[in-house]
Amino acid sequence: MAKPIRKAVFPVAGLGTRFLPATKAIPKEMLPIIDRPLIQYAVDEAREAGIEQLIFVTGRGKTSIVEHFDHAFELEATMTGRDKSLDVLEPTRIQPGNLVTVRQQVPMGLGHAIWCARAIVGDEPFAIFLPDELMIAHAAGHPSGSTGCMKQMVEAYEEVGGNLISVLEVPEEEVSSYGVIAPGRRGLGRDGALTEVTALVEKPKREEAPSNLIISGRYILQPEVMRVLENQGKGAGGEIQLTDAMARMIGQQPFHAVTFAGRRFDCGSKAGFVEATLTLALEREDMADDVRAIMQKLA
Numbered sequence: 080m081a082k083p084i085r086k087a088v089f090p091v092a093g094l095g096t097r098f099l100p101a102t103k104a105i106p107k108e109m110l111p112i113i114d115r116p117l118i119q120y121a122v123d124e125a126r127e128a129g130i131e132q133l134i135f136v137t138g139r140g141k142t143s144i145v146e147h148f149d150h151a152f153e154l155e156a157t158m159t160g161r162d163k164s165l166d167v168l169e170p171t172r173i174q175p176g177n178l179v180t181v182r183q184q185v186p187m188g189l190g191h192a193i194w195c196a197r198a199i200v201g202d203e204p205f206a207i208f209l210p211d212e213l214m215i216a217h218a219a220g221h222p223s224g225s226t227g228c229m230k231q232m233v234e235a236y237e238e239v240g241g242n243l244i245s246v247l248e249v250p251e252e253e254v255s256s257y258g259v260i261a262p263g264r265r266g267l268g269r270d271g272a273l274t275e276v277t278a279l280v281e282k283p284k285r286e287e288a289p290s291n292l293i294i295s296g297r298y299i300l301q302p303e304v305m306r307v308l309e310n311q312g313k314g315a316g317g318e319i320q321l322t323d324a325m326a327r328m329i330g331q332q333p334f335h336a337v338t339f340a341g342r343r344f345d346c347g348s349k350a351g352f353v354e355a356t357l358t359l360a361l362e363r364e365d366m367a368d369d370v371r372a373i374m375q376k377l378a
């Protein structure tokens with residue numbers, strides 16, 4: 080039986096330059112979609128999937144991410160004194176010892192960031208979340224179910240083991256911004272959401288891309304990837320690419336892509352961020368009517 084996925088790595092050392100000046104003093108991962116910072120959505124998704132240990136690969140200026148998941152003594156004492164419920168803070172509570180940080184001293188790419196977590200990952204399969212990619216399950220009652228992306232991946236992992244990445248289709252002109260898969264057999268797995276991965280390319284030119292299926296920021300990888308990353312040379316953009324290391328594992332271990340039944344927002348872009356904010360606001364009982372009225376006025 081496959082070892083359970085208990086650990087997840089969150090690379091959060093990025094400088095967030097696309098969101099300057101907002102991200103000058105605040106980590107990009109702390110920008111809120113309504114009232115929850117981006118990182119919270121990724122952590123919620125991890126917990127729904129049964130993941131216990133959170134490993135943040137951070138850097139200078141990122142302390143507030145860790146504070147967010149700590150007790151806030153003055154705040155909590157004051158709220159309690161005023162008879163206010165602390166329930167709203169529930170998602171920020173981590174079991175003592177289950178949040179670990181390592182620093183990526185220099186920005187050398189996603190592959191390097193993941194490699195920085197090798198000692199904590201140890202000899203276990205593990206998950207990776209890129210918090211910029213906001214993966215939102217369908218609303219309750221949707222015919223495709225309302226399971227989060229990582230939980231769907233963990234379920235697939237229990238079937239096929241090995242390595243898994245989440246993928247989605249993008250218009251051809253966008254492939255060069257992402258990692259792209261070469262698909263093998265499709266429609267595999269219990270619900271047909273699995274595709275065999277036969278090759279991977281990071282940020283290919285449009286005309287060289289093997290498909291329009293891109294890696295959308297969720298991974299379940301075997302610990303051997305750390306050994307591969309150890310001597311991974313620079314790839315696209317002069318960075319050490321996780322995609323290149325994964326590509327070298329194809330053929331040695333099972334490698335599948337999961338098409339997420341749910342919604343994805345690219346919160347690495349400003350328009351994607353606004354789209355996520357509006358979409359989620361329209362689903363919130365406490366705001367939907369107000370936001371709909373605003374949108375009608377604007378339209």
Ligand code: G1P
Pocket residue numbers: 189209211212256257258259281293294295296320321322347
């Ligand atoms: C990273 C990965 C890429 C993936 C993308 C998803 O790229 O390297 O394979 O498709 O995230 O957002 P980045 O956005 O860091 O350039």
